[in-house]
Amino acid sequence: MFADLAQSRPGAVAVEDDWERITYAELDRRATALAGVIFSRGGQGRFVGVLLGRSAQTIVALLAVLKAGAAYVPLDPAYPRARLTEMIEQCGSTLVLTTAAVHDEVGEIAVDVLWLDQAEHDAVTDVFAEPERRPSDPAYVMFTSGTTGRPKAIVVSHHNVVNLATGVDYVELNPARTVLQFAPLSFDASTFEIWGALLNGARLVVAPEELLESEQMGQVLANHSIDTMWLTAALFHRIVDTDLSALQPVTQLLAGGDVLSADHVRRALAAVPGRTVVNGYGPTETTTFACCHRMSTPEDAGHPVPIGRAVPGARLWIMTREGQPAAAGEAGELWIAGDGVSLGYWQDPAENSRKFVPEPGSPHSRAYRTGDLVRARDDGALEFLGRIDDQMKVRGYRIEPAEVEAALIEQPTICRAAVTAQEFRAGDKRLVAYLVLSPGAELHVPQLRRALSAKLPAYLIPARYVVLDDLPVTRNGKVDRRALPVPEWMASTTHQP
Known part of the structure; x- marks a missing residue:
């Protein structure tokens, strides 16, 4: 072409x-x-x-x-x-x-x-x-x-x-x-x-x-x-x-x-x-x-601003937890099929089978499970409602907190970590790391940032570090990210804009 x-x-x-x-x-x-x-x-x-x-x-x-x-x-x-x-x-x-x-x-x-x-x-x-x-x-x-x-x-x-x-x-x-x-x-x-x-x-x-x-x-x-x-x-x-x-x-x-x-x-x-x-x-x-x-x-524009309708060549499905098409106006996970669906993850059959699934009604066509929760408005445009998992978006980059958490707990001074995105100013989110330190350890932010910078790109390095005695958990033992405290941005000397 x-x-x-x-x-x-x-x-x-x-x-x-x-x-x-x-x-x-x-x-x-x-x-x-x-x-x-x-x-x-x-x-x-x-x-x-x-x-x-x-x-x-x-x-x-x-x-x-x-x-x-x-x-x-x-x-x-x-x-x-x-x-x-x-x-x-x-x-x-x-x-x-x-x-x-x-x-x-x-x-x-x-x-x-x-x-x-x-x-x-x-x-x-x-x-x-x-x-x-x-x-x-x-x-x-x-x-x-x-x-x-x-x-x-x-x-x-x-x-x-x-x-x-x-x-x-x-x-x-x-x-x-x-x-x-x-x-x-x-x-x-x-x-x-x-x-x-x-x-x-x-x-x-x-x-x-x-x-x-x-x-x-x-x-x-x-x-x-x-x-x-x-x-x-x-x-x-x-x-x-x-x-x-x-x-x-x-x-x-x-x-x-x-x-x-x-x-x-x-x-x-x-x-x-x-x-x-x-x-x-x-x-x-x-x-x-x-x-x-x-x-x-x-x-x-609407409020909120919708993510709209399918681009040419794409087919959008709103699916329930049971894997069935959602009823009109019902929220569900967005599945995407059509000409934009990529070849998949390189040499990762397990992840491919989990995320790339048969398109509803078309077993020979694949759909990608986005993990995004959406709902169709009366005019057909889709509204984004959030995630069904822990994935986040910060400055346009898609971030899995597990990747940042894994890099944090590799540090000898940190025994547990949770990472989330908090709003710094309207429409501008930053990564925040919540840390439980090893017994007797102290947090040295510049040293920690240098260690992370040797492994992670800049967009995966937290802007703020908060030390906690323990991480809040839900009834099933998972980190309760909603219960993590909101940082006081302007009072912190560790914030990096």
Whole structure:
């Protein structure tokens, strides 16, 4: 699909950053040359790690991996070395694309490294014949937090990505659009940003790596005339509160990853006539978006803001505890079926059989059990009601508390731990760790944070630590998370914003 676009729009800008601007024809040529090198290094049919930050060069690398008949594995340079090594080992990524600068930052990793700094000099001079691929072939592997204390590897196919990026009805994606690439590659919103732009002939603008503040955001959006972008719910709320004018050029604003505030949506809509705000919902296992709620007027927001209706290619089921379709208006677990359902967890048959189940009435089709409790409104739009388990969302990241708790109790000073998400400010949650210390031990927060940082990425490290004599439990002996005390954020010296 991309090659066809490159032929029909050779001179149009495909991707740009602060350093370079690449046309569709040039992106196709550079990716094909790099694909030849990857193929010659035995990359076909493998999971290839991409250890790079945001840049136009990174987009070349992703496309090259796919052209070589491989699947890419986003590896965030900000992750600790132990986490990167575990991800590489878990999915068998023996070939990793990186640059000397990035590799030096993360230290040695025991794999076959392809240096992008030198790859162009190594490019195969013969015409590279791309290998045959099927829609069901893996396109990428994305990791999420796992209940066992280890991240889970989710394999997404070419068919899944094409379903997400083309023929959508919740936003316009066409050659007239300019899309911001802002999400980390290891976050599945990047799938929508990158392929939603490049499979529809749009211009993809890669945000600077250091882009954080709303003032900087406004400059980037204005300088590049960005009209389409995605934000986590927490960042969306923050920008609306602090500098709504930063979003002035954006006429299509997608947000999600957590519950959206109806008041913030209304303010964003009122600020720019003709703007559309989309609440996008979907787990990584179903390829970024499974349902969306499109809002064009303040009245569309509702309270609470619904997660909407199925995107094209998706089928949504609300199921009772007994595994039967719920009655009209009844709450139940959301099951998702259709073209977005991924290939599943890599080499984890037990978890696959638990989470990927036969679709009701279609035994040959699979549905993914989200663990999310929902209810259909009278107009058919779905409302998110919460979780049926302990999983949490913080700043758009899906977090299994068991993974953080496992890292905490590895520390010799901690004998028991519970982790939950508490609201720091409206629409902005932070992780809180509740600890029972070993006899005679003291809590040294900086030392504990350093130990956790060697194992966990930043989004899994708690912002606040609360020492308790014991953890409250329910009648069946499980930690009673509802009974854990709410921290006094501003009084704490251990809080990290």
